[in-house]
Amino acid sequence: MLQKLREKTSGWIATVILGLLIVPFAFFGVESYMSQQVDTYAARIAQPPSWWKSAPQVWPVTYLWSIHDIDAQVYRERLETMRFNMREQQGDNFDAKAFESVENKRRILDRLIDEQLMKLAADRDGIVISDAEVRDAIQKMPEFQVDGAFNADRYQLLLASQNPPLSPTGFEARIRDSLKNELIPAGIARSAFVTDLEVDRLMRLLGEHRDVSFVTLPPAAPDAAEVTAAQIDAWYAAHKSDYRRPETVRLEYVEVDGSALTATAADEAELRKRYQDQIAKYSSAEKREVSHILIAVAANASAADKKAAEAKAKKLAADAQVPGADFAALARASSDDTGSKANGGDLGWLAKGGMPGAFDDTAFAMKAGEVRGPVKTDFGWHVIKVNDVRAAVQRPFEEVRAELEKEAQEGSRERAFNELTGKLVDAAYKTPTSLEPAAKALGLPLQTTPAFSRAGGPGIAGDAKVLRVAFSDTMLQDGTASDPIELGPERTVLIRVIDHAPEQALPLAQVRDAVVAAIRADRQRKAADAAADALVKAAKAKGLAEAAKDAGLAVGEANDVTRGMPVPSPEAARAFFDEPRPQAGQVPVNKVLVGGQYVVFAVRGVRDADIGQVTPQERATLRQQVSAATGMQAQDAFVRAARAKYSIKVAEDRL
Known part of the structure; x- marks a missing residue:
């Protein structure tokens, strides 16, 4: 075997x-x-080998392609960041349902894909960002500046306050990657330009003047012809979506209004304690108006360079201390601080702790008009001048007593409001299928709304937040009480859907009159359209004036009209400028519907703007705007072209 x-x-x-x-x-x-x-990517980018850019994506050649995944967790983090930012920007107008739409989620993922593509393009082209470029970018960020100048202490503090905290090394790595990835697209955007001829042409077009004759046709006569049963059936069958009862809900709700609550009066002892607790609020710290001259010293400077910088600073300090010396002129001529140099070294009014240690200590030990230096900090050597001193001020208790009493009452009312709201929520959660027990337990009225649609209704039904919650799947399906909905400061409501009527088609018997009215309105529209077409045809044959005369209509004129002028109406003016220019004696004639009435018009003449009257500032502004728009178009085209070089797969089920 x-x-x-x-x-x-x-x-x-x-x-x-x-x-x-x-x-x-x-x-x-x-x-x-x-x-x-197990794949966890939200999007997968496949890149062909650099030595075979046209490699087909077929087995086994696909194993030569490099794979770059955008992890689903990274996508979710970006989604939450965008959600937080939009909530902060839009406040009560934030629409959670629109944010959760597939289209919006795909837009957010597409941004991540584009960022990854730019990273791959930068790596492919060997782009390197220097330490100096990273440092310069960070120092220009306004969040790290104090009085227009980069502040190292503020920089460290803000990084440490992030969640999770960021180290300078980690933050600099982020900035480096950002600069690296943005270098090519940003460079393309900045490279856009507009020629003088293009600017001239745009100026002529934007400032164009037109002479137009127009006739406003009277509304068509109301339709009185018979509407047959067959016509009614046909119209209803073709427009069924127009005859539907919208989805509606009815709510029961309990509202807590803080303004209706009684505040507890504060006694004298409580007010004085509040005053002591908030003494800083009623006090202004000592401030000093300071100017300085900086002689910068790099961290990696040689001993000789450091000594030379110190000597230069000593010389400037001696010059500044000479009676009658112009400190501002010395700063403008010699300071290395680009943020204050042009202003004569002026740093503005500083409070204690606003500058690095040695600088701060020296400035607050000086008298008004005194000059000292040089003082060493991490940035280099400083020559400091205190221009003026503003003493600390503390407002007495008697002066702020009314403010304290008002704050105490508001605090008492707020505590009562929060306590009552908390009790209401706890009671509602005990019997979530009805708000009546909770309302009775707390002595609050149980109220109801009439039925309303997603378009809103009276009272709380007109609040966008209430509408979003009321029509949410959870509320419609479970019939339980909602979480607290904030209607305004110290005003909260809990709602529950007690009746829900889904959208449904209305039978013809209920909407017959509406169908007949729609048929008659359609006939009237068609009659008006036919009358306008007839007048346009006649005007093209014998001129608008003659055609209008035959029709017994008056001709109006709008001469010297420019873009944006609402003459005779904004819609008509836009139509005037959409028409081509008269050619070889032929006057363009057309129609436009304005407020339910047709306007038939003829463009008699067109004159370009006199660009000699355009100011250099207007010209520069237009050039900048058009260059920016052209640059963004070029940048988008670059990104689209980059997409074509990769195979991109999106995991729709993970969005």
């Missing part, structure tokens, strides 16, 4: 089979058969 097995496995057929088995093991390895891979 073994001999037969050996004979069967030693022929050429067995060799071929063995070779076929070796191929997948060579590509995948044995472990691929022993384990199962």
Whole structure:
């Protein structure tokens, strides 16, 4: 038996089979058969090898492609960041349902994909960002500046306050990556330009003047012809979506209004304690108006350079201390602080702790008009002048007593409001299918709304937040009480859907009159359209004035009209400028619907703007705007072209 097995496995057929088995093991390895891979990407970007950019994405060539995944967790973090930012920007107008739409989620993911593509493009082109560029970008960020100048202490403080805290090294790495990835698209955007001829042409077009004749047609006569049953049936069948009862809900709700609550009066002892607790609020710290001259010293400067900088600072300090010396002129001529140099070294009014240690200590030990230096900080050597001193001021208790009393009453009312709201929520959660027990327990009225649609209704039904909650799937399906909905400062409501009527088609019997009215209105529109077309045709044949005379209509004129002028109406003016210019004696004639009435018009003349009257500032502004728009178009085109070089797969089920 073994001999037969050996004979069967030693022929050429067995060799071929063995070779076929070796191929997948060579590509995948044995472990691929022993384990199962779980993909977690939101998007996968496949990049062909640099030495074979036209490599087909077919097996086994696909194993030459490099894969770059955008993890689903990274996408979710970006989604939450965008959600937080939009909530902060839009406040009560934030629409959670619109944010959660597939289209919006895809837009957010597309931004991540574009960022990854720009990173790949930067890596491919060997782009490197220097330390100086990173440092310059950080120092220009306004959030790290104090009085227009970069402040190292503020920089450290803001990084440490992030969640999670950021180290300077980690933050600088982020900035480096950002600069690296944005270098090419930003450079393309900045490279856009507009020629003088293009600016001239735009100026002529934007300032164009037109002379127009127009006729406003009277409304078509109301339709009084018979509407047959067949016409009614046909119209209803073709416009069923127009005859639907909208989805509606009715609510029961309990409202807590803080303004209706009684505040507890504060006694004298409580007011004085509040005053002591908030003494800083009623006090202004000592401030000093300071100017300085900075002689910068790099961290990696040589000993000789450091000594030379110190000597230069000593010389400037001596010059500044000479009676009658112009400190501002010395700062403008010699300071290395670009933020204050142009202003004569002026740093404005500083409070204690507003500058690095040695600088701060020195400035607050000086008198008004005094100059000291040089003083060493991490930035280099400073020559400091205190221009003026503003003493600390503390408002007495008697002066702020009314403010304290008002704050105490507001605090008391706020505590009562929060306590009552908390009790209401706890009571509602005990019986979530009805708000009546909670309302009775707290002595609050249980109120109801009439049925209303998503368009809103009276009272709380007109609040956008209430509408979003009332029509949410959870509220419609469960019939339970909502979480507290904030209607305004110290005004909260809990709602529950007590009746829900889904959208439904209305039978023809209920809407017959509306259908008849719609048919008549349609006939009237068509009659008005036909009358306007007839007048346009006649005006093209014999001129608008003659055609209007034959029709018994008056002709109006709008001469010297420019873009944006609402003459005779904004819609008509836009139509005037959409028409081509008169050619070879032919006057363009057309119609436009304005407020339910047709206006037939003829463009008699067109004159370009006199660009000689355009100011240099207007010209520069237009050039900048058009260049920016052209640059953004070029940048978008670059990103779209980059997408074409990669294979991008989106995991729709993970969005």
